[in-house]
Amino acid sequence: MTNDYRFEFRPYQRRFLRSLTTNHGKWDIREGIILRLTDETLRVGWGEIAPISWFGSETLEQVLDFCRQLPGEITDETIFSIPDELPACQFGFESAWEWGSWKWGNEFFSMPNAQCPMPNAQSFSALLPFGEAALNQWETLWQKGYRTFKWKIGVDAIADELKIFESLTRILPASTKLRLDANGGLSYEEANLWLRTCDNLKANAELPLEIEFIEQPLPVEQFQQMLELSTSYETAIALDESVATLKQLAACHQQGWREIFVIKPGIVGSPSRLRKFCHQHQIDTVFSSVLETAIGRLAALQIAAELSRNNRAIGFGIDHFFEQEETWFQTLWNDL
Ligand SMILES: O=C(O)CCC(=O)C1=CC=C[C@@H](O)[C@@H]1C(=O)O
Numbered sequence: 001m002t003n004d005y006r007f008e009f010r011p012y013q014r015r016f017l018r019s020l021t022t023n024h025g026k027w028d029i030r031e032g033i034i035l036r037l038t039d040e041t042l043r044v045g046w047g048e049i050a051p052i053s054w055f056g057s058e059t060l061e062q063v064l065d066f067c068r069q070l071p072g073e074i075t076d077e078t079i080f081s082i083p084d085e086l087p088a089c090q091f092g093f094e095s096a097w098e099w100g101s102w103k104w105g106n107e108f109f110s111m112p113n114a115q116c117p118m119p120n121a122q123s124f125s126a127l128l129p130f131g132e133a134a135l136n137q138w139e140t141l142w143q144k145g146y147r148t149f150k151w152k153i154g155v156d157a158i159a160d161e162l163k164i165f166e167s168l169t170r171i172l173p174a175s176t177k178l179r180l181d182a183n184g185g186l187s188y189e190e191a192n193l194w195l196r197t198c199d200n201l202k203a204n205a206e207l208p209l210e211i212e213f214i215e216q217p218l219p220v221e222q223f224q225q226m227l228e229l230s231t232s233y234e235t236a237i238a239l240d241e242s243v244a245t246l247k248q249l250a251a252c253h254q255q256g257w258r259e260i261f262v263i264k265p266g267i268v269g270s271p272s273r274l275r276k277f278c279h280q281h282q283i284d285t286v287f288s289s290v291l292e293t294a295i296g297r298l299a300a301l302q303i304a305a306e307l308s309r310n311n312r313a314i315g316f317g318i319d320h321f322f323e324q325e326e327t328w329f330q331t332l333w334n335d336l
């Protein structure tokens with residue numbers, strides 16, 4: 001896109017088909033902003049700003065304040081000088097700026113019912129509902145082709161979750177990969193118990209299931225304890241909330257983290273600076289959704305395709321969270 005753009009934005013709200021319950025609480029509605037840049041040649045670029053303030057990004061209010069204070073005409077300079085305190089804005093504006101350069105972007109919006117091309121389900125990790133609902137939900141997702149699942153822990157009492165986990169590891173088919181995401185909700189003792197339990201399962205030769213990693217077992221402020229745990233067990237640990245923004249990502253890497261980094265492109269910050277960091281440091285990454293709409297997802301999938309390593313499934317298997325995308329989007333788009 002060229003240097004001057006007409007800037008338009010529209011807030012949206014979208015209720016999940018099923019709430020997402022984690023240690024952070026129950027999340028029912030995704031709120032965000034869709035923005036559109038139109039250059040002098042009338043080429044259009046779409047972007048989405050989908051903050052998760054409890055995860056470490058800016059708040060929706062801060063996004064709205066930032067968008068409202070912008071003029072109707074903005075430039076490259078505006079886009080590439082968005083402050084680091086607004087990482088979701090950096091992602092949304094820069095994605096819109098890049099939009100025209102992608103194969104998917106135009107296809108998705110040029111044909112009335114274009115399906116956003118999605119790699120096959122095997123490349124995705126599907127989110128299981130927390131608690132024992134996972135015991136019967138996994139099969140529907142397995143039939144859709146998913147082979148990697150993520151299950152939330154740190155929500156109920158650990159004794160109850162360990163019991164469900166034991167059943168889950170017995171019924172999931174061979175070759176399944178299972179991720180456990182605590183969202184920082186375990187105590188140090190509980191994290192040790194989960195890691196020991198997973199190591200013991202790993203040692204059980206008959207068990208073909210792979211526990212791929214435990215995600216964010218402890219709160220962000222307990223980085224040193226997680227660094228110590230990462231060298232004490234076979235089972236891998238992935239940081240998520242601890243590396244929510246580029247600034248945090250660089251800090252954890254600088255303090256010695258070399259296991260897995262969960263990257264949420266929608267809130268981490270500037271895509272161009274993320275690419276630079278990942279190319280420079282070759283970190284072990286898992287890309288993850290911020291439960292955004294197709295606009296944000298297209299941009300995030302583009303980044304995941306470029307930067308994923310070690311053949312790890314990407315955490316965008318959230319299709320059962322939303323009603324049909326295309327009809328919803330056409331309506332919203334027409335209003336813009
Ligand atoms: O990463 C995935 O597999 C799916 C997305 C996902 O799990 C999350 C998205 C947004 C907020 C969080 O509650 C949650 C996470 O902790 O990773």
Ligand SMILES: [Mg+2]
Nearest residue numbers: 181183215240
């Ligand atoms: Mg997580």
